[in-house]
Amino acid sequence: MNDRISVATDLMLRFGDRTGLTSHRPSRRYLWTDAFAVCNFLGLARITKDRSYEGLALRLVDRVHEELGRYRSDDRRRGWLNGLSDAEAREHPTRGGLRIGKPLPERAPNEPFDPDLEWDRDGQYFHYLTKWMHALDQVARATGDARFNLWARELAEASHRAFVVGPPGARRMVWKLSADLSRPLVPSMGQHDPLDGYVACKKLEATGAALGSGAGPGLAAAEADFRRMIDRERLATTDPLGIGGLLTDACTLGQVDPRDELLPWILDAAARGLRRYLSESSLLGSAHGRLAFRELGLAIGLAGAPATRALHEEIGQFWLRPENRESPTWSEHLDINEVMLATSLAPEGFLIERARIGDPRDPA
Numbered sequence: 001m002n003d004r005i006s007v008a009t010d011l012m013l014r015f016g017d018r019t020g021l022t023s024h025r026p027s028r029r030y031l032w033t034d035a036f037a038v039c040n041f042l043g044l045a046r047i048t049k050d051r052s053y054e055g056l057a058l059r060l061v062d063r064v065h066e067e068l069g070r071y072r073s074d075d076r077r078r079g080w081l082n083g084l085s086d087a088e089a090r091e092h093p094t095r096g097g098l099r100i101g102k103p104l105p106e107r108a109p110n111e112p113f114d115p116d117l118e119w120d121r122d123g124q125y126f127h128y129l130t131k132w133m134h135a136l137d138q139v140a141r142a143t144g145d146a147r148f149n150l151w152a153r154e155l156a157e158a159s160h161r162a163f164v165v166g167p168p169g170a171r172r173m174v175w176k177l178s179a180d181l182s183r184p185l186v187p188s189m190g191q192h193d194p195l196d197g198y199v200a201c202k203k204l205e206a207t208g209a210a211l212g213s214g215a216g217p218g219l220a221a222a223e224a225d226f227r228r229m230i231d232r233e234r235l236a237t238t239d240p241l242g243i244g245g246l247l248t249d250a251c252t253l254g255q256v257d258p259r260d261e262l263l264p265w266i267l268d269a270a271a272r273g274l275r276r277y278l279s280e281s282s283l284l285g286s287a288h289g290r291l292a293f294r295e296l297g298l299a300i301g302l303a304g305a306p307a308t309r310a311l312h313e314e315i316g317q318f319w320l321r322p323e324n325r326e327s328p329t330w331s332e333h334l335d336i337n338e339v340m341l342a343t344s345l346a347p348e349g350f351l352i353e354r355a356r357i358g359d360p361r362d363p364a
Helices: 003-018 031-048 052-068 086-091 126-143 146-163 193-211 220-229 240-256 263-280 292-303 306-320 334-345
Strands: 184-186
Touching: 003 031, 003 052, 003 334, 031 052, 031 126, 031 334, 052 126, 126 146, 126 193, 146 193, 146 220, 193 220, 193 240, 240 263, 240 292, 263 292, 292 306, 292 334, 306 334
Parallel strands: none
Antiparallel strands: none
16 A cells, blocks of 8 residues: 555544544534545545445445434424435435534524624535535445435435525525525525536436436436536636635546536636636745645645646645644644545545446456
């Protein structure tokens, strides 16, 4: 096993122990981090041929659904977000979406909006849900079990129905909703949310076709809706996590539909944003002034583009140095930082698609 895989494995095993996945510690689930973690465990199983890592991915999927698919213990509401009976909900755990997993309860209807406090409040984020769709779909591709693709499709349908608002011709998206998807908590639209939704729908449909599964809702209408909301001229960003997101969307779209006319626009936006980010960024600064998970999000996207391998390595090596992981900005976001560092070191589970499921040439 080479060094990067050894380090990634160690990071993921520590994460599993620390968050109660593989230990008796209190369970600590957070949708974004857990989505990357599921993919990481799948990647480790693929690389090492050790199927126990696949077992950890499946265990984590169950834990996320059982905890983030239900209302919080301090919420007056009880049961599953989808409102189904316990037995039915376990068959369709994503129909009501999934909570973020933030430390504070969501803002009550009569509470004033506090932009700083809102970051720590629960609810549902669309861009977190698309990450979980991707994770579930990667499980479907790795195992050949169409049930996970079904759950991802049901999540896509529920998310489209709740987060897309407005009349035909003037459709837009909401950035954050309440846990029951009934009211907006942050009504503005995320810059890349329509693109994320579009790419997710295309991937889920492709997986369903590859698995020969007709189960679950069709996503053609949602896909078209998301496509109409994408503003190609406004995709560029200087946020490193956003640039990484563009690159991972491009990687996914390039594998699912390399002739999609949006692909060159996405790559151009990522390139323009990256040039500006590098001219203005703090990559030469100390760890105390940098947010690792945002830079690692960029590194993960760069891992899918061979021409940018040097920058991908530079970011990863910076955060591998022990002294840089002693900064408060690292320890305050330990779970997400370690999991995304593991993804950047071993991106096989997150970025590499098994587009031809069952192909004997697949090394897995």
